[in-house]
Amino acid sequence: MSRVRWGRWLLALPMAVLALATVYPLVFTANVAMKTRRDYVLDRFSLVDSLRWDNVAAAWNSVGMARYLTNSVVVVTVSVLLLLLFGSMAGFALSQLRFRGSSVLFLCCLAALFVPFQVIMVPLARIMSDAGLVDTYPGLVLAYVAQFLPFTIFLMTSYYRTIPPEIIDAARIDGNDVYGVYRRIMLPLGAPALLSVGILNALFCWNDVLISLLLMPSAEHRTLMVGVTSLRGQYSADIPTFAAGVLIAAVPVLVIYLFLQRQIADGVAAGATKG
Amino acid sequence: MPVPEAAPSVRPAPTGRAGGTPPRSVPPAPTVSRRGRGGRRAERLAPFVLLAPALLILALLRFWPLLLGVNFSFTGDGDRDGLMVGLDNYRELLGDPLFRDALGNVGLLVLLLPVAVAIPGLLATLIYLRVPGHRLYRSVYFFPAVLSPVIVGAIFNLLLAFDGPLNALLGGVGIGPVDWLGDPDVAMFVVVGVHVWATFGMALVVFLAGFATLDASLLDAARVDGASLPQTVRHVIVPSLARTIQFVFVTTMIGMLTSMFGLLYVMTSGGPEGSTYLPEYYIWIQQGQMNRPALASAASTVLFLIMLVVGLLQISLLRRAVREA
Numbered sequence: 001m002s003r004v005r006w007g008r009w010l011l012a013l014p015m016a017v018l019a020l021a022t023v024y025p026l027v028f029t030a031n032v033a034m035k036t037r038r039d040y041v042l043d044r045f046s047l048v049d050s051l052r053w054d055n056v057a058a059a060w061n062s063v064g065m066a067r068y069l070t071n072s073v074v075v076v077t078v079s080v081l082l083l084l085l086f087g088s089m090a091g092f093a094l095s096q097l098r099f100r101g102s103s104v105l106f107l108c109c110l111a112a113l114f115v116p117f118q119v120i121m122v123p124l125a126r127i128m129s130d131a132g133l134v135d136t137y138p139g140l141v142l143a144y145v146a147q148f149l150p151f152t153i154f155l156m157t158s159y160y161r162t163i164p165p166e167i168i169d170a171a172r173i174d175g176n177d178v179y180g181v182y183r184r185i186m187l188p189l190g191a192p193a194l195l196s197v198g199i200l201n202a203l204f205c206w207n208d209v210l211i212s213l214l215l216m217p218s219a220e221h222r223t224l225m226v227g228v229t230s231l232r233g234q235y236s237a238d239i240p241t242f243a244a245g246v247l248i249a250a251v252p253v254l255v256i257y258l259f260l261q262r263q264i265a266d267g268v269a270a271g272a273t274k275g
Numbered sequence: 276m277p278v279p280e281a282a283p284s285v286r287p288a289p290t291g292r293a294g295g296t297p298p299r300s301v302p303p304a305p306t307v308s309r310r311g312r313g314g315r316r317a318e319r320l321a322p323f324v325l326l327a328p329a330l331l332i333l334a335l336l337r338f339w340p341l342l343l344g345v346n347f348s349f350t351g352d353g354d355r356d357g358l359m360v361g362l363d364n365y366r367e368l369l370g371d372p373l374f375r376d377a378l379g380n381v382g383l384l385v386l387l388l389p390v391a392v393a394i395p396g397l398l399a400t401l402i403y404l405r406v407p408g409h410r411l412y413r414s415v416y417f418f419p420a421v422l423s424p425v426i427v428g429a430i431f432n433l434l435l436a437f438d439g440p441l442n443a444l445l446g447g448v449g450i451g452p453v454d455w456l457g458d459p460d461v462a463m464f465v466v467v468g469v470h471v472w473a474t475f476g477m478a479l480v481v482f483l484a485g486f487a488t489l490d491a492s493l494l495d496a497a498r499v500d501g502a503s504l505p506q507t508v509r510h511v512i513v514p515s516l517a518r519t520i521q522f523v524f525v526t527t528m529i530g531m532l533t534s535m536f537g538l539l540y541v542m543t544s545g546g547p548e549g550s551t552y553l554p555e556y557y558i559w560i561q562q563g564q565m566n567r568p569a570l571a572s573a574a575s576t577v578l579f580l581i582m583l584v585v586g587l588l589q590i591s592l593l594r595r596a597v598r599e600a
Contacts, residue, residue: 146332
């Protein structure tokens with residue numbers, strides 16, 4: 001017994017080291033963001049003894065972070081709402097309604113899951129530009145919805161399959177038509193799945209850089225992550241301000257992770273086990 | 276494997292809700308008469324109305340571009356825009372040293388794949404076996420997975436700079452300095468390492484979800500028989516988790532082929548000397564910088580084929596490995 005316990009502690013040691021390696025890079029960045037340039041050159045590692053927000057303020061004011069942040073918030077919010085709406089409608093139809101061709105249509109949605117963006121990005125850029133949607137909010141929103149819809153439909157369909165049909169039958173006897181069932185039963189009952197899928201989609205859209213680079217070329221329409229890539233050129237000599245910019249971009253996601261960790265992990269796990 | 280899958284998909288006695296006929300156990304007359312004939316037709320169309328936005332978007336912005344792209348890869352760029360040029364683009368691709376570098380790096384990714392899967396697999400095993408502090412590790416390990424590759428790349432740019440902190444640290448013990456992102460022999464390994472650092476938490480969560488379905492009595496039996504940890508892993512855990520392992524292999528490979536763009540864009544821009552090119556970066560450069568959309572489409576088609584082959588190959592290899600175990 002005691003031998004086993006010692007073995008466990010021995011295994012815990014490398015795991016603790018790894019945990020440190022997971023967190024340290026961000027701690028380091030946050031620490032550097034609080035230093036003056038001079039302090040950073042003299043000693044990169046020492047912890048700051050007080051929080052200096054000058055660099056954060058400088059990064060925030062100088063590179064249009066506020067505009068990038070607004071762009072990201074608008075595009076991500078609209079994209080996620082549309083994804084949840086279309087995804088839950090499709091999921092309801094595919095899981096609970098019986099009609100000719102339902103399994104074929106479900107397979108189509110699954111197949112779309114395996115078409116990566118890189119494979120369709122050239123023709124997509126052309127379609128978007130023909131439609132006059134390049135460098136517009138609706139264009140980027142549409143691209144995000146198309147990109148993450150297959151995953152959303154897939155998860156919503158699996159979730160709605162677990163809802164007992166008796167509940168729907170009861171609602172129909174009460175005089176609801178299909179749309180009433182969707183609005184009054186499926187949407188409220190789907191809330192946990194919608195929350196989980198919604199957060200995951202928000203992270204995917206928020207973190208994207210390729211789609212946004214491709215479809216939002218002008219500086220004025222940049223999303224936050226594309227904005228971060230432009231930081232490097234601007235502050236190559238001023239590491240603390242660069243670190244402050246990176247910190248600003250990381251904070252919203254970190255806050256979401258701290259509060260909604262379980263939903264995020266559940267969503268990832270559900271995507272894996274329902275296949 | 277999932278618990279909720281079996282029950283609802285094999286639902287007993289379909290009650291034909293979509294057709295508008297209520298279940299036999301209740302009197303059908305009132306509902307039907309209330310809806311009337313027009314209502315019936317609306318009911319029949321309802322599934323398609325609900326599916327319409329999703330299908331329209333997927334058809335127009337996923338499947339149509341896929342076809343368009345394949346077709347596009349057989350046409351020319353620039354002066355020959357729109358003209359059919361047969362396999363010219365593919366010939367040019369194979370002759371382009373940058374694309375060959377990209378393909379070589381795909382080979383490297385395939386070789387590194389077992390490591391990228393084994394790390395989260397091993398950690399998940401230890402967490403499942405309740406190493407002290409397992410709850411904390413679970414949430415700490417997952418945390419980089421929520422960060423954008425752009426942020427991860429920027430942070431590591433900082434850490435790995437030639438005059439940066441890591442080299443300063445190594446210099447303190449007499450090693451280096453290593454030009455992490457500037458040495459063509461090192462840069463690709465560094466980028467893949469950073470990618471693994473950023474994503475192993477995802478695979479870890481998937482593994483843990485697989486462990487949740489594991490039959491605990493098998494593990495108890497192994498313990499009673501006096502099996503060591505490596506023996507338990509090899510003879511109990513690996514065979515029972517075959518599907519999860521297969522899933523992680525495929526998704527990790529797909530992740531390496533399609534979600535390293537942000538890192539490459541921020542950390543190396545494909546350099547030094549093209550040593551960190553991957554097909555996705557090549558596609559981006561040809562489309563965005565070189566104005567060669569048709570050539571980029573050919574590269575896209577090649578990438579799609581690679582993903583198809585890798586996926587099928589891995590599934591068949593793993594099937595055989597599991598059968599022999």
